[in-house]
Amino acid sequence: RYTDPMVSVQIYSEISDAAMQQNPILDPELTTESLTLYVRLSEGNQCMGIEAVDLIVNPSPKPVMEDTYILCTDRGSALIEGPEGFDSYRWYKKTGSGSKVMGNDKNVTLNELGFYELETSYIYSINGNEVECGNKVSFQLIPSSRAVLNNIEINDFSNNNTLTISVSGEGKYEFSLDGLEYQNNPIFSNLSPGFYTAFVRDREGCGITQKDVAVMGYPKFFTPNGDGVNDYWQLTGLSELFQANAFVGIYDRYGSFVTQIMVKERGWNGTVNSKTMPADDYWFKVQLVDGREIQGHFTLKR
Structure with missing residues (x-):
């Protein structure tokens, strides 16, 4: 800021405007891309000079994260990977009184459910000084777990043998009798007599629970x-x-x-x-x- 009270300072976006003293930039806040501004210094009616000033606008980081990540509660922790391409990373857990720093590396291991923030930054060298330009993104860590197998009810020796899998847990589960094709419905119908393995898979990748079962029948x-x-x-x-x-x-x-x-x-x-x-x-x-x-x-x- 120029402080001589006898000298007036006006800023222009075009050198011709600075020469003619027309269309000065009056707004103290300027939102723009990188450009050259022209500064006219005047004392009274006398022009003391026009200087070109390069305004360099560096890009702000725009980290992209999922809205939610999964903590497999039976494993105890979750590895969250930060996006590529930034100069610094800071992970925060939101608390009732503010934020708690959880890490400063690209990736972080978290073991508590809740709301988090990742702040990423670009570091620029300006006039010999390092300037950090940062931005934040929020996400939530939610629970899931491998299924607990409560019961497998089998109705066999019938024309329509059925098998129903009952589970509990914090996840959303899908079911299979071959470990290849899964379905959302825990009930399997029209089963031929024989031996099966019942699979229960957590949709979020927290693991598979399985148990061998038998559907009984007899040849006619x-x-x-x-x-x-x-x-x-x-x-x-x-x-x-x-x-x-x-x-x-x-x-x-x-x-x-x-x-x-x-x-x-x-x-x-x-x-x-x-x-x-x-x-x-x-x-x-x-x-x-x-x-x-x-x-x-x-x-x-x-």
Whole structure:
């Protein structure tokens, strides 16, 4: 600022205006890109000179961040990566009394939910001095977690076997029975009897919970003729891992006990004490470890 009270200072955007003393810039605040201004110094009616002043406007940083980031609460911390291309970084957590500095590196590790700010800066050298030009962006750290598997309800031995997965947790979850194709609905219908793995995946990447399950069923017939196809009758979904101590009894049409099938065996081959049993309908009774009792019938074909 020029302080000589005898000298007047006027600023112009064009040198011709400065020479003619017309169209001076009167607003003390000027919003503009880089340009050259012209300063006219006058004493009375005498022009003391016109000087060109280069006004350099350096770009302000414009950091871009997501509005929200995820803290997997069962992991304890989240790594937040700052945007590329800035000279300095400052991370702040907003508190009731102001802001708390959380870090000065490009990336920061956070372990508390809440609202945060990232201030990025460009550093310019002006007249031998470093000048920092900064800007801030806000974001929120919100919770999610890997699912806690509460229960898997299976309705099997039916024409429409279903499986329903019940979970709890802080996340939003999707469900799968093969680990490849996921769905938002935790209910799976029209399942063939057999073994499955139930997968529950957090949509925000906090992890996958899984459990092996069995949907039980039985073949409607078998043909024990030694051709390697349908030679044994056995419940599907039984194994040494699932219902290992289940009782499976076979009965004839009159209710007489025929034989018992052990879970670890391949199944019944249509014989009893090396005697071939006739082609007919047979009944079975299953007593499962979980307390269920299932009855049904099948056909032995020859």
